[in-house]
Amino acid sequence: MASPRREQRRVGGSERIGLYTLLRLERGGLEAGLPGQFFMLDVPGHIMPRPFSICLAEKDELAFLINPVGPATRVLCELERGQKIGLFGPLGNGFRTDVKRPLLVGGGIGVAPFPYAAQVMGNPPVVLGFRTARQAEAAQLVPKAEVCIEPQLVTELIPGVPMDVLACGPEPMLHAVHALVPDAQLAWEAPMACGFGACYGCVVELDGKSRRLCVEGPVLNGRPPALPLIDDEEEEAEA
């Protein structure tokens, strides 16, 4: 698994995709990690970095899909080409992508990890659900995605045959997917201050167990946690 690194990177570009913004950062020597892993992005003028899953990983750039829901995400959406920001990653546990009958299930901004996942997995079937048509414009990032808009729910698009589901979306959607497909790999979201297990801010409870999403997730029922995260080997590797 790739060791997380903290780097300063230039904004390569930023484009509106419906309500969301795709922020492209120069990649440099950063590892992209696995689909479902995330980076902490520093936000100019803010204290707490914010976690974003890797949306696209090209040779020269990493891209993150950002929903401008608050002051910090709005700052990130307004960054201009050439500005530098810090990022730290890849962090957390990604999806298992070596599955036999893959189906990617995304809800709203939960589409974010799937362009990269689809690329790694050779464009498997994808179903995406959104609240509005403007949000649904983000579906263009994932080839051949089947899309629905509320009141239709994305769980209605999951076929009644056994599939290996990789899901990301709001908590009610994840619970609904979990109920339909108990062994689905679910990517969760919670505010986090550190990204490496220190703050206990991102703990969620699933099946009666509390889990730190940054080190045990964000994908639960995915790859097993690899601890420690920031160890001496990394120091030697960097030296």
Add this chain to the structure above:
Amino acid sequence: MILNASGCLDALTAPRVARSLDIYVAKTITPEPMSGNPQPRLAETDFGLLNSIGLQNPGVESFCAEILPRLEELGMPFWISVGGANAADYARVCERIGERESVSALELNLSCPNVDPAAAGAAEIVAACRAVSDKPLYAKLSPHLPDVAEVATGVIEAGASGLTLVNSLRGLVLDEWTLEPRLGRGVGGYSGAAMRPVALAAVYLCYEATKGAVPIVGVGGVQNGKQALDLIAAGASAVALGSVLFGDLEAPERVRTELEQEALARGFERPGEARGAAHRPSAG
């Protein structure tokens, strides 16, 4: 000496960062497991962070069986933070953990803003812990105390070996649209740069009240060496880093180097020589 503030670093997920400290302080342990507070537990606010973790921990038995042996493998000095709902709770954890030679000291978290406060007075808790453990006991006090120096002298008389000053300050942040609290529990603990003058005042007053006779760990918003030196000048013998660690894994080494340089620039060969400098009337 550079430490981490309890709850701001997990040595098992980031051992390299822990080893860059002089002492690692583990997250608070209570007698029974605690599942912590509901989400959301974190929110950014003006000049700092608000947290409402709620002392989530596996309880002392599970800690001793599963976590303590792994901390011992780190091969570095470490303290354990101790919590509870009453004096007997604190004493039970101190007694259980105090059996382990590897634990250099126990820090009594007498001040978590995210759980209901212990009914017992700080001195009573310290006395109960002193009765069951010979380890150095550090009393971590709240910035809410109307007279922190009076409580400090009280806990020292009750058997505390040192002080940790201060815990986070209670704060509230509202959602910009719903105007409801952003944290699941409503209020939370405020940390970050705005804590610096608060911590500085507590350290200053307690150093004066204890005449510099006990070690004091200064905690609160330290992000660089000069800010660490300020705490030492006010009376701290060591400085703990808190929320700065979330965004800067190199902070311990950086702050240590800056601290040495800032002390030298003011004529102190070692940072420790600056301890209490703020109290000398002719300083400067």
